[in-house]
Amino acid sequence: MAEKKESVLEGFKAFLMRGNVIDLAVAVVIGAAFTNIVNSVVKGIINPIVGAFGTKDLEGYASCVKGTCVVVNGEMQGIQLQWGLVLSSILSFLITAAVVYFLMVLPMAKVLAKRAAHDKAKEGVAETMEISELEVLKEIRDHLVAQRGGSGSTASTGTGTGTGPGTGKGPEAHPTS
Template sequence: MSESKGVLQGFKEFLMRGNVIELAVAVVVGAAFTNIVNAVVKGVINPIIGALGSQNLDNYKACLSTCEVNKKTGEFTSGIYLLWGSVLSAALTFLITAAVVYFLMILPLNKWKERLAAKKPVEDVPVDPTEVELLIEIRDALLAQRAGSQSVPSSHAGIIGTQKSQQ
């Protein structure tokens, strides 16, 4: 009984994670968005390309071998066809989808995140000593060690200059 409760509790925690819910929302929005993009491609892009020929890009094809078409039905009876019009239509759909997602979703989100990051207060991080400061500390420590002094030799001395030399 306790094992099933642990499994059910784990499953509930899994479902309540933000990633699962965000993924479900993305799938639903993506499915609805696909219909919009397909309508734009079929209603706007294909007719523009169709000004050169057929409005249905599926009609653009090439034959690799002897191809025969039934003149009554318009169906292909033999031969090997490359349906490059369908590929072009799918590629246009993809490019339009990617462009809309980038310009209407990703770009504004990135700008919004940049604004939030700019408003965020900067944490006080201790500044590392410069090379010159480190060299001064090393020099002072060596001078103090050579002189046999146990005191701090300079006001610029930091961690290295304050350590007592071991004899």
């Protein structure tokens, strides 16, 4: 029973120590910190700018659906829709998405495209090298056949008649000198 606990714990440890789990944890922590920065920019800069053109801070815009929206004894009377708060959250999301896209996704896509093009070119060069090596070997074979004085197809395949040079048969096999 103790062995099963150890193997489960070791498996869990191996799962946690894999690179992608640690990368994910780092991404979550950095994402949370980045969200705080974006929220600060929206609340500290964008909302006051909107408030300068309107009557109040962006998050302060609201509408009453039912009754009058007044605070009586610390309690809101009526039903209030805080559409300014929703709009502020949408702006935060759009800013975050734009920064992630333009500073992370787009550059990474360009790097991956360059890497894919490089790999494709490398495969093309390797294929060309294989073809050129084959052509060189054929030329060497043809040159050797031409030196022996035989035909190209019989010397390369070994299926000739057996009367050519180097076969041990025919007049060239035993010169009389």
